[in-house]
Amino acid sequence: MCFSPEADLVAGVVVTAIGIDALRHVPRRELVPLASLPLVFGVHQLVETFVWWHLRGDVPDCVGKPAAWIYVVMAMCLVPVLVPFAFARIGAIRSRLLATGLVACGIVSAVLLTIGLVRDSIRPEIDGHHIAYHVTTPWQVFTLGLYILAACGPALLANAAPLRLFGATNLLVVALLIWLAQSAVVSLWCVWAAVSSVLINLYVRRRARVSPEAPGTGEPHRSGTRGSP
Known part of the structure; x- marks a missing residue:
């Protein structure tokens, strides 16, 4: 995250609250993976707060080192699988074959990145106004290409405008970060994804307004609102 652990903490708290709100408004079970994304991103930023504190000497190794591992595993192994699965689960991608392919891209990239994490240690360090996470990436161009396809594709x-905007902003930011400083991608792109995930919350709330079922109950919605999402 940019700037400081305090900024990470504030962003994490705000986005986590947005994530909880999104889950509260889920009208059907298939939306749960998508609605959970803001919560995952929010918790992710809260975890990085402890990485900052450890690198500054404010918390012990027994806290800071696990936090760094959790942060990197969430970013590199969870996100590329959860994002395409969440979109495939709600049928947001018109082609089922394409949706399956994007999930496969996420799984392959997560496996390759996991192999890199197991083979080598995570070496986080403060680099100006962000944390650089030095990790080994097998077949770097191929693996990162699959990751970007899975996370942004x-x-x-x-088929919904807020979700397309979420994807476009994240793709533009990750491309810019790769051009500026590859070591900054893990930290800086993840916080942008967290902030932009407010668009997912707006989408879920809209689905809740037009859904024939009340959020989380399986009972008919009683507002009388009709229409497709």
């Missing part, structure tokens, strides 16, 4: 191909 589903939203770009979605």
Whole structure:
């Protein structure tokens, strides 16, 4: 995250609250993975707060080192699988074959990145106004290409405007970060994804307004609102 652990903490608290709100408004079970994304991103930023504190000497190794591992595993192994699965689960991508392919891209990239994490240690360090996470990436161009496809592709191909905007902004930011400083991608892109995930919350709340079922109950919605999402 940019600036400081305090900024990470504030962003994490705000986005976590947005994530909880999104889950509260889920009208059907298939939306749960998508609605959970803001919560995952929010918790992710809260975890990085402890990485900052450890690198500054404010918390012990027994806290800071696990936090760094959790942060990197969430970013590199959870996100590329959860994002395409969430979009495929709600049928947001018109082609089922394409949706399956994006999930496969996420799984392959997560496996390759996991192999890199197991083979080598995570070496986080403060680099100016962000944390640089030095990790080994097997077949770097191939693996990162699959990661970007899995993390940004589903939203770009979605049939809802807020989700397409979420995908477009994340793709632009990750491309810019790769051009500026590859070591900054893990930390800086993840916080942008967290902030932009407010668009997912707006989408879920809209689905809740037009859904024939009340959020989380399976009972008919009683507002009388009709229409497709």
